[in-house]
Amino acid sequence: MDLLPFLLVQCLNALSQAALLFFLGVGLTLIFGIMRIVNFAHGTFYMLGAFLGYSAARLSGNFWLAMIVGPIIAGGIGAAFEVGLLRPLYRRDDSAFLMVTFGLTLVLGDIIRLLWGVDALQVAVPDAFAGIVFLFDEPFPVYRLFLAGAGVVVAIAIWQFLERTRLGLLIRATSQNAEMVHALGVDVNLVRSGIFGIGCGLAALGGVLAAPLVTASLGMAGNAIIDAFVIVIIGGMGSFLGSLLAAVLVAFVQVFGTYYFPDFALAAMYLLMLLVLVVRPGGLLGKEA
Amino acid sequence: MRGLIIAVIVLAAAPLGLPPFAMTLLTEALILGLLAMSLDLMVGYTRLISFGHAAAYGLGAYTCGDLLLHTTLPLPFAVLAAALASGVIAIGVAWTCTLAKGVSFSMLTLAFAQLLYAVAFKWTAVTGASDGLAGIPRRAGPFGLTVFQTKNGYYYLVLACLLGAYAFCRSLVQSPFGAVLRGIRENEPKTLSLGYNTRLYKIAVVAISFALGGLSGALYSPFAGFANTDLLFWLFSGQVLIMVIVGGKGTLIGPILGAAFFMLLEHVLSLYTESWALFFGLIFIGFVTFAPDGIWGLMRRRARV
Numbered sequence: 001m002d003l004l005p006f007l008l009v010q011c012l013n014a015l016s017q018a019a020l021l022f023f024l025g026v027g028l029t030l031i032f033g034i035m036r037i038v039n040f041a042h043g044t045f046y047m048l049g050a051f052l053g054y055s056a057a058r059l060s061g062n063f064w065l066a067m068i069v070g071p072i073i074a075g076g077i078g079a080a081f082e083v084g085l086l087r088p089l090y091r092r093d094d095s096a097f098l099m100v101t102f103g104l105t106l107v108l109g110d111i112i113r114l115l116w117g118v119d120a121l122q123v124a125v126p127d128a129f130a131g132i133v134f135l136f137d138e139p140f141p142v143y144r145l146f147l148a149g150a151g152v153v154v155a156i157a158i159w160q161f162l163e164r165t166r167l168g169l170l171i172r173a174t175s176q177n178a179e180m181v182h183a184l185g186v187d188v189n190l191v192r193s194g195i196f197g198i199g200c201g202l203a204a205l206g207g208v209l210a211a212p213l214v215t216a217s218l219g220m221a222g223n224a225i226i227d228a229f230v231i232v233i234i235g236g237m238g239s240f241l242g243s244l245l246a247a248v249l250v251a252f253v254q255v256f257g258t259y260y261f262p263d264f265a266l267a268a269m270y271l272l273m274l275l276v277l278v279v280r281p282g283g284l285l286g287k288e289a
Numbered sequence: 290m291r292g293l294i295i296a297v298i299v300l301a302a303a304p305l306g307l308p309p310f311a312m313t314l315l316t317e318a319l320i321l322g323l324l325a326m327s328l329d330l331m332v333g334y335t336r337l338i339s340f341g342h343a344a345a346y347g348l349g350a351y352t353c354g355d356l357l358l359h360t361t362l363p364l365p366f367a368v369l370a371a372a373l374a375s376g377v378i379a380i381g382v383a384w385t386c387t388l389a390k391g392v393s394f395s396m397l398t399l400a401f402a403q404l405l406y407a408v409a410f411k412w413t414a415v416t417g418a419s420d421g422l423a424g425i426p427r428r429a430g431p432f433g434l435t436v437f438q439t440k441n442g443y444y445y446l447v448l449a450c451l452l453g454a455y456a457f458c459r460s461l462v463q464s465p466f467g468a469v470l471r472g473i474r475e476n477e478p479k480t481l482s483l484g485y486n487t488r489l490y491k492i493a494v495v496a497i498s499f500a501l502g503g504l505s506g507a508l509y510s511p512f513a514g515f516a517n518t519d520l521l522f523w524l525f526s527g528q529v530l531i532m533v534i535v536g537g538k539g540t541l542i543g544p545i546l547g548a549a550f551f552m553l554l555e556h557v558l559s560l561y562t563e564s565w566a567l568f569f570g571l572i573f574i575g576f577v578t579f580a581p582d583g584i585w586g587l588m589r590r591r592a593r594v
Contacts, residue, residue: 038392085574092581098338098395099534099577102527106570114564222523226403229396237393266407270400277388277397 005136010255012135016144018251019151023206024224025231025243026158027199033175033238034195037086037097041104043225044112045200048074049207050216051112054121063126070208071201077108078200082193109221120217147209154205155244162240171195175238203228230269234276236286245284293542300448304441316444318552320508323451325532325544326458327501332530333539334462335494336474338395341402342529344382345502346509347409347521348375353507354422354516355415363431365446368507375503376496383495387488390477399523406521421517425510447508451545454501458541461497470494531569535576537583546584 028042049070056066081104089096124130129143162168173181174191182188207220214220231250235242253272257265276284300319304312324346331337353371356362362370386397409416416422427443429435436442461467472480473487481487510516519525528551536547554572558565580587 032392038395085578088578096577096581098340098392099530100574102530103570103574103577105527106566106573108570110564110567110570114567226400226523230400233389233393233396233400263411267404270404273397273400274385277385281388 002136005138009135009138009140010259011252012140012148013144014251014255015151015248016147017255018248019147019154020206020210021227021231021251022151022155022244022247023202023209024228025235025247026155026240027202028228029232029235029238029240029243030171030195030202031199032232033240034171034178035086035097035192038101039196039199040098040101040225041081041108042101042200042203042228043221043223044105044108045074045078045203046207046210046224046228047216047218047220048077048108048112049204050123050211050220051116051121051207052204053208053211054116054123054216057123063124067205067208071205074204074207075197075201079193079197082196086196087189087192105221105225109218113218116216118218120215121211122215123211125212143212150209154202158240167191167194230273233283234273236280236283239283239285242283242285297452301445304444309440312440312444314552314556316440316447316512317509318549319444319447319451319545320505320512321529321532321548321552322545323447323454323505323508324502325529325536325548326451326454326541327498327505328529328533329538329541329544330458330461330470330494330498330501332533333541333544334467334474335470335491337491337495338392338530339398339495339498339526340395340523340530341398341400341526342498342502343521343523343526344398344402344405345375345379345499346506346525346529347402347405347516347518348378348499349503349506349508350510350516350520351409351416351422351506352503354425354510357425357428357511358422362428363434364428364437364511366431367428368450368504368511371507372500372504375506376500379496379499379503380492382499383492386495387491399526402521402526403523406518406523409518409521416516416518419518421515422510423515425514425516427511443512447512450504450508454504455541455545458501462541466490466493531573534581535573535583537585540583540585543583543585550584 024042024046027045028039031037031039031042052070052073053063053066056069057063060066085100085104086097089100125143129146132139132141133145134140162172170181170186170191174186174188178188181191203224207216207224210220227250231243231246234249235244235246249272250269253268254265257268261268280286303315307315324342327345328339328342331339331342349371352374353367356367356370357364360367382398382401386394386401389397410418412418427438429438437446462470469480469485469487469490472483472485473490477487506520509520532547532551533544534547535550536545537543554569555565558568562568576583582590
């Protein structure tokens, strides 16, 4: 096996992994940017997405539909949670959010267990992306190519949404100065609920897409929330570009770390985070913490 | 103060009246109470919301387990050594985690605990990997003391540790050191500008908190006879935080009550339903939203009215 093709294939592998991490991290960072709260339940929404995707794909037989339905339901639940439980807490210190969303993690995780059971559920790769292709004479799963592509498309879509649309403008304005936006006659609460829903929906999309690779299981939430936290810390809290950059960095460390130092792959991720924090305490593209 | 003395007398007399099964629950509740109280130093007095306190517990439990399994150290010395080790390791942890503030600090503590969790899974020679450490003995001594080998004797050891730790924490938070911690809690930039090196204080409080948390973990592993990776899991860190909040943060007594409440509720709920996490989450959300002062706060409010 030649080194160059091998490296290229591993890079593609890392990019597909980066796409999943990006879906996970970008929602968390958007929510933080707008509301200054950390959504501990983010990993649980990712897991919810995987299970919703499983059921939607089974019931309809259509993976594309699952990709749409899963995030919408999860986003709706997220928005409802924001309205019902988080809104009364905005005057409290930020640790209250962390703890309420931790409570939600327990509740939602248990509801998922009650609805879908404790067994890991296998989700079939959609027919269009089943099988493998040969890149530089190396076999490579088509589905991973699709993931990398989906990551690029969604990243561009979010970027354009934030930069070009009126709602995107409101989101950016709210993250800079919510009171001013409120004074100009915008219902800031609605923006907050919307972005919380969108953030949870993006996590769920990541979950739907990850399910064919890793199966939908109850252990997903714990790993996902740690990954999401690491990405947000490395990228800088509240920075969209930061989360993209961090997702790619972490994915490369995970993929190459697993290959070259299998015993230290996990530690490598934390060392990367530590390095970033020592050099830039606020994260790569974040404001000073 | 009078209430405290009565509580101590009741706890000291408990083995006379309670069946062995209840004593096991009570011993575990006191061990968890010690852990929750140690976290309260960070959460309640310094507003350092640690989401990784399972790390302290796991460090203590594994260190004590290894010392009892592989050396001939008597039980009380092994427990103390494990607590000390946990506190020393915490200095490095705290140095790192205090690079960040607020929610980033919380995430870093969580990430650190997860790192330990991952290490515990891989480092078979020391942690026994996924099997954990089994058959941890309660070795006799020093001077041929065998009292800690009995169930009630061990209970008194735990009670003594808890009371000692409580007295230590109480005097710590009332000392000038404690005043600086409260200064950090209320307004860190102001405390800094008054000339206190707040980062050093934060590192110190994390180290003390970890040493006491390590003490509680060190008491757990000979009590249960085993130590496994569950002790380091992130969910457990969250549960300890629940105990602190539900009990009443910043009160020392509250978190102990919170731990006892948690143990009791878990025990009762698990008799009737498998979905204890569901009810726990709901109760926790209810406390954070409607009773931020916790059980102890509710009791005190009632006492005042």
